Amino acid sequence: MxxxxxxxxxxxxxxxxxxxxxxxxxxxxxxxxxxxxxxxxxxxxxxxxxxxxxxxxxxxxxxxxxxxxxxxxAATPTDYPIGNRVRFHENLIAAGRRPEKRMLALDERAATIGEAQALQIEAGDPVCAYHGLSLADGQPIAVFESLFPLLRLPRITSALSETSSVTQALGIAGIDDYTRASTRLTAVRATATQALLLQVSEGDPLLRSSSMNQCAAGAPVEYGRTWFAGDRITLTL
Amino acid sequence: MxxxxxxxxxxxxxxxxxxxxxxxxxxxxxxxxxxxxxxxxxxxxxxxxxxxxxxxxxxxxxxxxxxxxxxxxAATPTDYPIGNRVRFHENLIAAGRRPEKRMLALDERAATIGEAQALQIEAGDPVCAYHGLSLADGQPIAVFESLFPLLRLPRITSALSETSSVTQALGIAGIDDYTRASTRLTAVRATATQALLLQVSEGDPLLRSSSMNQCAAGAPVEYGRTWFAGDRITLTL
DNA sequence: CTTTCCTATACAACTATACATATCTTATCA
DNA sequence: TGATAAGATATGTATAGTTGTATAGGAAAG
Missing domain, CATH: 1.10.10.10 (Winged helix-like DNA-binding domain superfamily/Winged helix DNA-binding domain)
Known part of the structure; x- marks a missing residue:
């Protein structure tokens, strides 16, 4: 040779x-x-x-x-635009990829102090916690946890159990339209569980997005945190 | 490093x-x-x-x-090992959970008779009282109150205001190492304040740990009382 | 001599697949 | 209604294959 x-x-x-x-x-x-x-x-x-x-x-x-x-x-990184209207599915479809969402947990519990502050509710108020995994073309892209105020959206849990689409579930719960009020981004290291779900190595950098969506009246309807696999997603503003 | x-x-x-x-x-x-x-x-x-x-x-x-x-x-609680060296953070990290500590109050006052006895000081001697909330994975696990003898550790209050870690604060105050001299456990009912902080119902059972830590020379440096949410923590000896 | 490249071996960790065995569910019949 | 059988579901076990890691050593170049 x-x-x-x-x-x-x-x-x-x-x-x-x-x-x-x-x-x-x-x-x-x-x-x-x-x-x-x-x-x-x-x-x-x-x-x-x-x-x-x-x-x-x-x-x-x-x-x-x-x-x-x-x-x-490996797949090539996907560009993922962020604006005041962020819809995961639509963005990925526009990019020509096949999106998928897998529910990991859906339960109702009391809000922590920080969560209550984000949702502008009282600590201890009931919230719906939606934990899941987002994939594109079968490859895990992000893990997310969305919190919904149950006092404002009493039917959100059952709605989410029927449809995996947050937009649709909010529609069922009476929110026809919502906009992103704020988005905060930081880089964090993957925990063991996150690494497992995202199929990366523990400690690998993740892009953490903390966002708040509000209804037309201005009241917070969703407080979401998403951890993107840094090497598969590029967020563009 | x-x-x-x-x-x-x-x-x-x-x-x-x-x-x-x-x-x-x-x-x-x-x-x-x-x-x-x-x-x-x-x-x-x-x-x-x-x-x-x-x-x-x-x-x-x-x-x-x-x-x-x-x-x-078969059972739901979290294991929480107790030895002669008890470090809340390290125990939880070893258990794969994300520990967190929130300071609720930090002030200096005179020791009561019982507290003075525990710390082997004179009643009325000044002590530093550190009141806080411990969480694991965002869920409140315990409320605690730690007392430090100010005559032995004059700088402990400022140290605690800088770091939430008791170990680090004691290090700043000149105590490089300390060991748990005694631990006493009892079950009590949650007061209204404790129930609110721990997100349990008033009257729910709490596991109360009363502990004394001493420096290498044998002098008491911390008298701590911790109230664990009983349905979330199991202490193992 | 030291460093780099490559070989060789062994074991650990995880995957893939198949099959055995116990339990649960459902359809069917008396 | 109740019993039974069949099929689906779920855990237990076994075997082989693949990547990850550690150790040791030889050969060539600086």
Whole structure:
């Protein structure tokens, strides 16, 4: 494979070869690459050398590894515009991706002091907590938790249990239109649970969006926090 | 230095997540948890990994499995180990929960007879009283009141106003290390104020811990009383 | 000599799949 | 109404495959 004039390391040559396969479109997004053992056999090298090459592609964001499963072609980051009307589904559909929302938990409880302050209610007032996972093309994009004031929206819990769409649920609950009153963004590190749900590594940076939506009358109807996988989403203002 | 990117195994993260659901009261005793397959789907992992995590909860006695039927809640509280070194934050972090502390009041006053006896000072000697609220994952866990002898620790009040960590404040005040000399536990009924802070009903049972911490030389440096929400915390010795 | 690259081995962690076994649900029949 | 059987559902067990990590060592270049 190598002649005397070839001074590029084997691991780099392997990275280039696999990157070339990806560029040629031999694999689609989500496809599984040959196993490390198979690649090592094909190139006639040790598995560690293959791993070194693949690690380059991981750094570049081209592929993603899943222990026990294999190496998979990663998706390209999605642009996600933010304005005063933010609708997750519509944004992703506009970007040509297939959105999906998975409910993780839906329950009613008492608001904490901070939550009460955000929703302009009294601490201890009942709220509806909607915890879920957002995906695009089957790949997890964000985890979110939305809080709704139950005293203003008594039927929101049952509405959410019927439709996963927040917009529709608010409509059922009597809110025909709402606008984003504020959005705050920070970068945080993924907790173990968040990392698990988003299929990233613990400690990886997440983009945390804290937002407040209000009805036409100006009363807060939703206090939402969303943690985006930083390497799969780019928020644009 | 502080960059400790601890890697939590997936099975442990799942155990922590489910334990958190139990502690938050999302399931009642006897309720059936989601099936292993459902949990595996939710977290995007293999069923075996979920089983590993659940086996931890079985060991802890929180859940019980019935072949062919499902996994059922056996108990709901959070474990909270107590030794001769008790650090609220570290215990909760070790349990996979997100601890938080809110200061409610910080002032200096004269010690009562009982407090003076506990701190081995003279009645009427000045003490620093630190009143606060401890939370885990946003849920109030306990209210506490810590007393510090001002004649031994003149700078403790200003130290506590800068950091919410008792350990750090004692360090600023010159106490590098301290150990728990005694712990006494009783069950009491929640007063109206305590019930409001802990988001329980007035009269609900609380676990009252009365503890004394001493410095390396053996002199008392803190006399603390903590009222735990009994349905959210179980102290293990 | 030290560093880098690569090989070699072993084990841990997680996945994938299949099948066994216990329980629950539902349809059916007397 | 009640009993029974069949099918669906859920946990228990087994086996093999794949990536992650640790350790050790040889070969070549600076």
């Amino acid at each position: 190598r002649d005397s004039s070839d001074k590029t390391p084997i691991w780099k040559a392997i990275a280039n070869a696999v990157r070339g396969d990806l560029a040629e479109g031999r694999y689609a997004v989500g496809d599984k690459l040959p196993t490390e053992a198979a690649l090592a056999d094909r190139f006639g090298v040790n598995r560690h050398t293959v791993r070194h090459g693949i690690s380059v592609l991981v750094e570049e964001g081209l592929v993603r590894t899943r222990r026990g499963a294999g190496v998979f072609v | 502080r960059d400790s990117s601890d890697k939590t195994p997936i099975w442990k993260a799942i155990a922590n997540a489910v334990r958190g659901d139990l502690a938050e009261g999302r399931y009642a005793v006897g309720d059936k948890l989601p099936t292993e397959a459902a949990l595996a789907d939710r977290f995007g992992v293999n069923r075996h990994t979920v089983r590993h995590g659940i086996s931890v909860l079985v060991e802890e006695g929180l859940v019980r499995t019935r072949r062919g039927a499902g996994v059922f809640v």
